[in-house]
Amino acid sequence: MKRALIFDFGGVFMKTVDHEPRLYWDRRLNLSPGSVERIVHGSESWRQAQLGLISLNDYWADVAGQLTITPDETQQLAHDFYSGDQLDTELVALAQQLRTNGYPVALLSNDSLALLNKLQGLGIVDLFNPLVVSAQIGVMKPDPRSYQTVLDRLQRPAPEAIFIDDMPANIAGATALTIHGIHYTTTEALKAALQPLLTI
Numbered sequence: 001m002k003r004a005l006i007f008d009f010g011g012v013f014m015k016t017v018d019h020e021p022r023l024y025w026d027r028r029l030n031l032s033p034g035s036v037e038r039i040v041h042g043s044e045s046w047r048q049a050q051l052g053l054i055s056l057n058d059y060w061a062d063v064a065g066q067l068t069i070t071p072d073e074t075q076q077l078a079h080d081f082y083s084g085d086q087l088d089t090e091l092v093a094l095a096q097q098l099r100t101n102g103y104p105v106a107l108l109s110n111d112s113l114a115l116l117n118k119l120q121g122l123g124i125v126d127l128f129n130p131l132v133v134s135a136q137i138g139v140m141k142p143d144p145r146s147y148q149t150v151l152d153r154l155q156r157p158a159p160e161a162i163f164i165d166d167m168p169a170n171i172a173g174a175t176a177l178t179i180h181g182i183h184y185t186t187t188e189a190l191k192a193a194l195q196p197l198l199t200i
Contacts, residue, residue, distance in 0.1 A: 001200040003180070004104035004154045004161045005095075006147075007128070009115065011166035012184045013091055018084030025077055029067060039066050040081055049112040052135035056114055087122055091187045095127055103198065108150045108163070110134045110141050130154065141165070142173025151179075162197050164190065 007013065025036040040046065045062035048054045054062075064074040099105045107128035109115055113135045119125040130153035134140040137149050151158060163174035164182045171181035182193045 001160065002101075002103050003198055003200060004106060004156045005098060005194075006106045006108050006150055006154075006161055006163045006174075006179070007095065008141075008165040008167070008170065008184070009107060009109040009111065009119075012164060013088055013124075014085050015088060016084050017086045021080040021083045025080065029069070036067065036077070036081070039063055040077075046112075047140075050110050050134045050140055052113070052138055056112055059112065087124075088187060091190070092124060092127065094187060094191065099127070104129070104154055104156070106150050106154055107131045107133075108141065108146060110146075141167075141170040144173065144177055147174055147177050147179060151177075160200065162194065 022037050023033055025031075026033050029036065040063055043062065043066065045054060045059045049056060049059040060074055060078060063077070064071065067077075069077065095105050105128055107130075109132070111133050113133065115133050115135075116125070116131075119128075119131070125131070130150060132146070132150045132153065134146065137146065139145045139149075141147070147158075147163070151161060154161065158178040159180070162180045162182060163171065164184050165171050165174070166184045168183060171183050175181040180197050182190060182197075184190055
């Protein structure tokens with residue numbers, strides 16, 4: 001039997017390869033390096049957006065308030081912040097090959113609803129079935145309910161699934177449910193780690 005594969009998105013398929021656009025905003029606002037990133041992805045409003053508790057507009061309004069920037073500046077920041085991100089096309093090709101070979105390929109991501117539009121724009125929204133985003137279900141990894149949601153949609157028990165994520169805490173949450181976990185570092189390392197696990 002072929003195991004199902006459950007992928008994370010950020011830090012796995014999509015990686016920040018150039019931090020300069022974020023550091024530029026630190027300099028522009030006379031803040032210490034990393035300050036803007038901590039506010040954009042470390043604030044309580046970002047957690048709420050990932051849980052679907054507030055809208056993206058409310059989230060960015062909160063960011064603007066913390067940084068004391070105008071609406072136009074906020075729109076520019078929202079663009080610039082992700083401009084150093086790059087899709088791993090080698091990993092996309094691997095996931096496509098796995099699907100072609102009959103392996104279910106799912107996505108489980110802690111993110112806001114903006115991820116759905118991002119996947120559409122990247123042309124990979126149809127790569128994943130099911131596609132589960134925390135803002136849709138109201139829980140985030142490593143909450144056990146997030147993993148159970150995707151298992152239920154795959155109609156697979158935990159031992160028949162493999163979970164791939166770049167965050168050790170999320171891997172631990174999956175393995176606690178007896179899902180096979182792989183800590184993602186590189187696509188080459190992932191290929192090697194998958195080989196002994198793909199079939200039961």
